[in-house]
Amino acid sequence: MNDGRESSAGRLLALIGEHRATIREALDDxxxxxxxxxxxxxTEVASTDDKxxxxxxxxxRLALLPLPLDHPVRVALDSVRLVAAPPGPTAVAGARELLALLSSPPPSPGPEATTAQDxxxxxxxxxxxxxxxxxxGAAPPPELIRLPDPQGRDRYPxxxxxxxxxxxxxxxxxxxRLLLADIDPxxxxxxxxSGNTWLGGTPVSFLGQLPDQRLVGAATALVEGD
Structure with missing residues (x-):
């Protein structure tokens, strides 16, 4: 029976959903x-591929380690066992639901809520x-960063x-595409x-200056946690 193990994985995903607002505040971009x-x-893993x-x-789990030690999700990480045995396919379904929840677009910000970067x-x-x-003349591809202005109109940096x-x-x-700009622009x-130690400067400053694969490599290093 995998019920206990599935509940461990499900518990972690449920905690992320429950505390998603404070997770977003605690983690940098x-x-x-x-x-x-x-x-x-x-979400892309086959539900039968336990490994x-x-x-x-x-x-x-590793992506959550930067949370403050007293954050409820961080506290739970040590007690949630994920690698002792196959957690079961419910984890994949739960991740899909959680990603959809985290990906829900926030309300269009008013002028007072717009960040300096925005x-x-x-x-x-x-x-x-x-x-x-x-x-x-075609619709802009979804990979482009799209931000709402104070009136809620789409703007493309x-x-x-x-x-x-x-x-x-x-x-x-x-x-x-690697950075999921359509989900978290x-x-x-x-x-x-932002400054990037892998490149030695801000990535935007190297557009057209460095080989494309250097920029892709820097983004891949972030996503893969290298």
Missing amino acids: EQHALLLARLAAL AIRRALQGV RLLLAQALSAEEARARCG EFQFTAGGGDPYEVVLEVN RGAAAWWL
């Missing part, structure tokens, strides 16, 4: 993006119509597009605009 990526990886499920659950990005952003024009009115950088689409934006 990169750490939260990594947690989402690890949950997404769990892969154990490995993916351990990835979720204001910077929105000041140098394209409207939905302008982004569509840059994409050859311009750094994602090549200079001179060009189309989106292919490497931006690839990296944003602010986390993806923070990665592009």
Whole structure:
């Protein structure tokens, strides 16, 4: 019987859902993006592949270690056994439900709730119509970072597009896909605009300057926890 083991995995996922607001506050943007990526990886595992499920659950557990030691989820980590035996397919189904919950878009922020980073990005952003024009008249791909302005209208930070009115950088689409920009656009934006020790500077400053695979490698290192 796997019931106890399944409840251990289910307990962890339930705790994440219950405390999702304080988890988001406690983790920085990169750490939260990594947690989402690890949950997404769990949803893609075959429900009959016990070894892969154990490995993916351990990835979720590791992504939660930066939480404060007194956070309820962090306190529970040591008592939730994930690797002793196959946790069962309920973990995969639970991860899908949890990822959908964490991915629910927040309400459009009012001017007082807009962060300084959002204001910077929105000041140098394209409207939905302008982004569509840059994409050859097609709908902007979901991999592009999309933020709401104070009126709730979609805006696309311009750094994602090549200079001179060009189309989106292919490497931006690839990296944003790794960072789950469609789920956590602010986390993806923070990665592009924050210092990166792997690259030795902010990733956005290297667009068109470094080989694309260097940028992809830096994003992969974050997602895989290297």
